[in-house]
Amino acid sequence: MAIVSNTVGYLDEGVLLEAFFAYDDATEDRRPAVLICHAWGGRNEFVAEKAKKIAELGYVGFAIDMYGKDILGSGVEENEKLMQPFMNDRGMLQQRIHAALSAVKLFPWVNDQKIAAIGFCFGGLCVLDLARTGADIKGVVSFHGLLNASDNTDANKITAKILALHGYDDPMSSTEQVIAFQEELTKAGADWQFHSYGNTMHAFTSPVANDPNFGTVYQPDADRRSWLTMKNFLAEIFAD
Numbered sequence: 001m002a003i004v005s006n007t008v009g010y011l012d013e014g015v016l017l018e019a020f021f022a023y024d025d026a027t028e029d030r031r032p033a034v035l036i037c038h039a040w041g042g043r044n045e046f047v048a049e050k051a052k053k054i055a056e057l058g059y060v061g062f063a064i065d066m067y068g069k070d071i072l073g074s075g076v077e078e079n080e081k082l083m084q085p086f087m088n089d090r091g092m093l094q095q096r097i098h099a100a101l102s103a104v105k106l107f108p109w110v111n112d113q114k115i116a117a118i119g120f121c122f123g124g125l126c127v128l129d130l131a132r133t134g135a136d137i138k139g140v141v142s143f144h145g146l147l148n149a150s151d152n153t154d155a156n157k158i159t160a161k162i163l164a165l166h167g168y169d170d171p172m173s174s175t176e177q178v179i180a181f182q183e184e185l186t187k188a189g190a191d192w193q194f195h196s197y198g199n200t201m202h203a204f205t206s207p208v209a210n211d212p213n214f215g216t217v218y219q220p221d222a223d224r225r226s227w228l229t230m231k232n233f234l235a236e237i238f239a240d
Contacts, residue, residue, distance in 0.1 A: 002026065003055045005048070009069065010103035012096050017065040019100065020048045022055035023109050032114035032138075032238045033060040033104050035130075037097065037123030039203070040083040042072035046206065047120070057231065059238075060110050064100035066093075066126060076214075083122050090129060090150040097130050101137070114138055114238050116160075118230060119145060121172075121203060124164075129153070131160040131190070138237040139163065141230050144202050147173045147181040158190035163233045165226040167200030171215035195229060197222040 005022040020043065023031070034054045038047045043065040051061030066086065073079035086093040097117075105112040115137045119127035124145015131140045132153040139161035147164070162185055166173065173181075178194070185192040203209035203216035205223045210216075 003052055005052060005055070008103070010099060012099035015096075016069045017067075017096075017099065018043070018069040019065055019103065020051055020063040021104075021107070022048075022051040022061045024055050024058065028109075030109060030111040031059055032116065032234075033062055033107065033110040033112075034234065035097075035100055035104060035115070035117035035127070036061060036063040037066065037117065037119030037126040038063065039121035039123055039206075040073065040079040042067050042079075042082060044072060047123075050118075053227075057234070059234070060104070060107060062100070062104045062107075064097065066096055066123075086122075086126075087148070091152055093126060094129050094133050094150070094152075097126050098133070098135070101130070101135065116140060116234060116237060118143065120205060122146060128162070128164075131158050131162060132156060132188070134159060138240065139233065141165065141233060143205050143226060143230075144170060144172075147177050149180065149184050156188060158185065158188040160190075161233075161237055162190050162192035163230065164192070164194045165222075165229060166194065166196050167202060167204050167219070167222065168196045168198050169200055169215075170202045172202045193233075195226070197225065 047063040051063040054061030117127040118141040120143045124142030127140040134156045141163045200219045200222045201217040204219035209218045
């Protein structure tokens with residue numbers, strides 16, 4: 001087995017975006033692909049490593065870019081400025097992630113009938129919005145994702161299976177938001193799961209998260225358990 005990785009450019013209208021992808025070159029067979037959406041700081045090394053780990057599972061890992069080639073935030077204030085336009089315009093967010101979906105379908109190693117998406121924090125919201133649009137994909141996984149409902153998808157039926165992995169003590173999503181999110185998915189006819197990890201805050205998969213006052217703290221048990229849960233979920237949805 002040899003994991004091959006590289007970057008590839010793609011477009012959303014006039015915006016140049018750059019994804020990082022990885023796959024195992026031991027086989028030439030077409031295989032499932034997993035889009036990986038970054039947190040509010042942009043497409044960084046964290047999601048690149050996740051793409052490699054996805055490739056080790058036998059899939060194509062495709063770490064997408066929501067902001068534009070080489071655009072990365074350097075701290076809370078800058079990250080907020082990058083993310084907020086997409087929070088304010090969910091149609092723009094959804095168009096941007098659909099551009100990534102279109103791009104990965106062109107890869108010669110990808111079975112375009114077997115695509116899923118995972119995302120972290122802001123990226124969790126992005127992949128949930130991909131599902132909310134009614135996208136024809138197998139499923140999405142949100143790791144400590146923002147749960148805010150979109151304002152333009154209320155009438156849509158969700159066909160992608162949903163797995164939300166959440167810290168019980170996450171201050172970014174209130175109990176009321178969690179309940180509203182579950183009710184939203186039920187109304188949309190989704191096949192959904194919601195896993196809540198006790199004594200766990202926001203950003204629990206990020207080893208550099210260590211700001212309890214802000215609500216972001218790495219939790220190694222939740223990190224490990226959530227990845228195992230995701231692996232089982234992907235195996236199930238790609239077996240269909």
